[in-house]
Amino acid sequence: MTVTDTTPTETFAPPPARAMSLSASAAKRVRKLAEMEGGPHFMMRLTVSGGGCSGFQYGFSFDDTTTDEDHVFEREGAKLVVDDTSLDLLAGAEVDFVEELAGSYFKINNPNASSSCGCGQSFSL
Numbered sequence: 001m002t003v004t005d006t007t008p009t010e011t012f013a014p015p016p017a018r019a020m021s022l023s024a025s026a027a028k029r030v031r032k033l034a035e036m037e038g039g040p041h042f043m044m045r046l047t048v049s050g051g052g053c054s055g056f057q058y059g060f061s062f063d064d065t066t067t068d069e070d071h072v073f074e075r076e077g078a079k080l081v082v083d084d085t086s087l088d089l090l091a092g093a094e095v096d097f098v099e100e101l102a103g104s105y106f107k108i109n110n111p112n113a114s115s116s117c118g119c120g121q122s123f124s125l
Contacts, residue, residue, distance in 0.1 A: 018091045020046075020082060022075040026097040026106060030078035037062040043072065043079035046095065046108075048086040056089060058108055 022030065034042040043066070047059040063081060066072060071087055073080045082090060093110040 018071070018087050020071075020073050020080060020087070020090055020092070021094045022073065022078055022080055023094060023096040024076070025099075026095045027075040027078035029097040029104075029106070030080070031076070034062065034078070038064070040077065043081045044095075045081045046086065046090070047083060048089045060106060 030044045031040070033044070034040055042062045042064050045061045045063045047061075048056050049059060051057045066081055067083075069084045070081050071084065073082070080095060089112055090108070090110060091112065093108055093112070096107045096109060098105055098107050
């Protein structure tokens with residue numbers, strides 16, 4: 001006689017990854033801007049700070065150093081650096097580069113934002 005344990009077991013999903021991504025167009029633009037900034041070792045830094053018309057605002061700069069608090073995401077040679085605190089608000093987001101008749105700009109597709117302002121540089125949770 002075979003005995004089978006029928007006790008239900010609980011399964012837990014792993015916590016969501018704290019990751020971000022660059023679109024192909026954003027990676028291409030970051031590489032070009034990094035070259036203009038001083039070379040391929042420069043990385044685009046994305047930060048979130050308090051402010052803007054919706055409560056939080058995005059900031060972009062170029063950097064050639066990282067700290068222990070930074071996370072580096074790479075696509076096709078382009079590097080995106082995000083500090084730990086900003087990543088809490090950006091986890092799962094994608095940085096895109098949009099070219100339109102009216103102009104070109106980086107756009108953050110942030111799944112954590114409940115709303116954003118018309119300019120796209122400010123958001124709320």
